[in-house]
Structure formats: C-alpha cells, structure tokens
Amino acid sequence: MQIYNTLTRRKETFTPAEPGKVRMYVCGPTVYDAAHMGHARSAVVFDVVYRHLMSKGFQVTYVRNFTDVDDKIIRRARDLGRDYSEIAGRYIREFHEDMDALGVLRPTHEPRATEHIGDIIELIKVLVDKGNAYVAGGDVYFRVRAFPDYGKLSGRNLEDMEAGARVEVDEKKQDPFDFALWKASKPDEPKWDSPWGPGRPGWHIECSAMGRAHLGETFDIHGGGKDLIFPHHENEIAQSEAAFGRPFARFWIHNGFVNIDQEKMSKSLGNFRTVREVLAGHHPEAIRMFLLSKHYRSPVDFSADAMSEASGALERVYSCLLRIRESVDVEVPAGRDAGDFQDRFIQAMDDDFNTAGALGVVFEAVRHANRLLDQDPAAHAAELASIHALIRRAGGELGMFTLPPADFFHAAKKAAGLDPEEIERLIQKRNAARKAKDFATADAIRDQLKEQGVILEDAPGKTTWKPA
C-alpha cells in the first residue's frame, strides 16, 4: 500500500520496520476546552488509518496522547478557580464521550504527559549531556543550531525564517529558534522536581518521551493535523533524533483542516463548531460520511448543506441495506463475491487511504444491488447477500453502516421528534381513502404529513415514512 509521506513529499510504499507490526503515534488534543470538528477530523482520519492497517492483518500499536499540563490548561483552571488536573480530567472525559459517539476506536494507549514526567526528565538529561540542550535559569532549552537536520520535515531553514522576523525574543534563549524542554514553574503553577529545579515539561518533549516509552525509538507512522508540522513535529524530530541517534518516524501523515462556511475555523472568528453541537443535530455516521467524503489531506468545508448531503448519502446506503435484508437472507454465506467491488474498495484504501474513492465503489455497489432488487431479488439472492457483506465490511473500515438498517431509520425518526403513532394512524386513514379511490383525501393527508416533515413512500402492500 501507498502512503503520502510529508517527510519526502510523495507517496511511498508502506512497509513496517518490523514485519507484521505497525507502531503508530498520533498527537492528541490539549485538554482545556471542548473538542471541535477539527479534533473530530483528525480522530476519524487516524481511526480509519488504524482500522485499515488492522484489516491488512497488521498488529497495530496505536498511541494517542493527551497533553494534560500546559499554559492554556493552567489559564483555564485559574479562570474557573479550579485545579488544572480537574480541568484536564473533565475534558479528557468529554473527549472520550465525543469520540466514542463518533465511533472512533480507542487507541492501544492514551498516555498523558503528567504520567510520564520521569521519562521526560530522563530524556532532557540526555539532551543536556549531549550538548543539544542547555539550562537557563530554571528552564531548559533545546539548542536548535546543534541539530543539523533541523527543518527537514517542514522544508525550512533557519536563515529563511529569520527573514520572517516573527519570532518572539526571549533573553534566556541563546537563539530565537531554541524552544523550551522544561519550564520553571511560577508560584501557583503545577510543578515537578527536576535536576533544574521545580518546573513542568514544555510541549514538544512529551511526545518524544511518551512515544519512546510506548513504541520505542523509531515509529512507523507519526500523525497529526497539518498545523503541527511546524514547529511541533519538527521539534519532536530534533529532540528524539538528537537523543537517540536514530530516525524518529518513518512515515509522517498529516490531515487537512476543517473550514466553516469557507472560513478558517478559529476562536477569534467565533465560528467554532464543537463535536457536541454537531452531534446534537446529526447522526454520528453522517459526520463520518462528511469527513470521509473528501481526501484526508484536503481542506473540507463544513456547512449545513454539506452535512445534509452527507446525511442523504448515508441514507442511500442504509436504504439499500434495508431493502436487501427485507428481500433475501443475508445470513447465508455469500455464494459468490460481489464482482470486483471488494477489490476496488481495498485498492482505493491502499492508495493513501483514499476514502472518497472507496466510497465511490460502495455507491456503485449500492446501485448495482438496487438494480438487482428491482429485477428479481430471489434470482440474485447470493449476489445480494455478498454485496450486503461487502458494504458491511467496507463500513467496518470506515466506521459507517454499522447499525442494523431498521435501527438507523428508527433513530432518525426519533431524532426528528415526530409522533409515530399519530403518523401511523394518518397513514392508515390515507390508505383507506386510497382503497376507496378517494385520492383527494389521500393526497390531502400526504400533504399534511409533508408539512409536518414526514415523507411517505408507498411500496406494494405497505406504506413507510421517513423524516424529511
């Protein structure tokens, strides 16, 4: 399979360092506020990476950290008059709730920075001993100039960046690009004892330390949002490679941003969408459909229209699933495979996790199944069962199409806040009118229901309904 590697800026054939086993590290959230759609995208994208690698038979060790001590958490805690650990704990809990709701599998390990202070201190010691870091006051800084490869991930060099001159001046630093490994704590800030006095870790060092603790010194895959390429991942490389003298991550994967109505989602614009808000109005799988309908490296634009389109697409698949289950016995082992849909689905996924292309294959399968259903379901029972199996298997990798179709539609009805009994009563009344050829009354009832947001679908012998 091919994976686009940020480090080389091209697709490369992926093979893990140790055959059969994949070590993957993804940067998780700093837990100081509710998770937003950007967090959801990153989590869902790497969830799919994780699922697909497992489907290839790899034994995947997936680590995603929580940054649970940092300036923003401390500030938030102070604003609310709480302890920083209480804030972090609360948002970790919420993050889990949100991601569970989205069907994101829990990683193998979810280390928190504060659980690895010892590892972090050990790592900083190594860097100081090697001359890659220096102590200044109670702080410790990484000496960027001592690491010749600095900039290799983001394609920058120090001289070019200096021209930009948007670097904060700090008299403690020997060089403006040096970054903190350890920060001396101010009064009332969380602190841990260290050889350099009481303090807390800088942001970048935790990933190097936790990654090593759980995955060793070289990972197969390291991922995160595009915005982390510089400086975060660049700094991780510098720390880890300077300390261990070996390549840090072999493949770097970065997901694109979520925009809101064509604007960058940002606090200052006030256009943040939290996962909770979106979940309140949309089915979780519709959110995944929206996110996975585009390639993971491209920006996606979140909007009401985009979400309803995704919902419609999801419904199309579930409708098909429902039709198949009502027509044939899908539990019968598939007698024949579903044409080349299966192969093409895997091919798309193997090509740098092309979920948009893979979904295209699913929709082709859906149309094919609908066609068979329109013709003669019984005659195509085996093929329909195999398409049903294909869609479910594809869904297993994408984290969609996982519910019994009837449950999916039932949930939609419930979410629409309609009264099923009243609707059923009207449907019966209408069908009685239809039988009596009183179409004026029948149509009036249908129009009335439509106004309430109910769409009727007449099938031979029975009428079903769904929310608009």
Add this chain to the structure above:
RNA sequence: GGCGGCAUAGCCAAGUGGUAAGGCAGCGGUCUGCAAAACCGUUAUACCCCGGUUCAAAUCCGGGUGCCGCCUCCA
C-alpha cells in the same frame, strides 16, 4: 519575506501518462391513481491560462493567474 498546498460539470468530489468514478441537484423515461423511493438514459469534445516533453497529458516539465494553509497556541 520564507515554506507548502490546491484549482476537475450547477454544487460536493475521486482520478497523477492511454482517452473523465461517485454523491447531490437538473432534464427525459420506467414504475405509481398522482407522488416518493428505486432503476434506465442524459448532463464536462473535456479537467484555471500559456508554452513544452510524448505516439498519447486533467495527469510530467516551465511560466502565469487565482485561492488557501504554515512560519505565534492550534487537529
């Protein structure tokens, strides 16, 4: 100023050398009492513009235009 990315039909979106997936919407049809759903057909002589390489380019190379991101906390 430096680095990187993107530009495909009305909209969303795959496709990275061999002649344009898929979704939504539209139009024509089948089905239906009429609709809805589903299916069939149709909808880009063509992939921002200009050059070049090639038997062959949306796909590679050069130049241009437009948009976006990173360089400060950020998924």
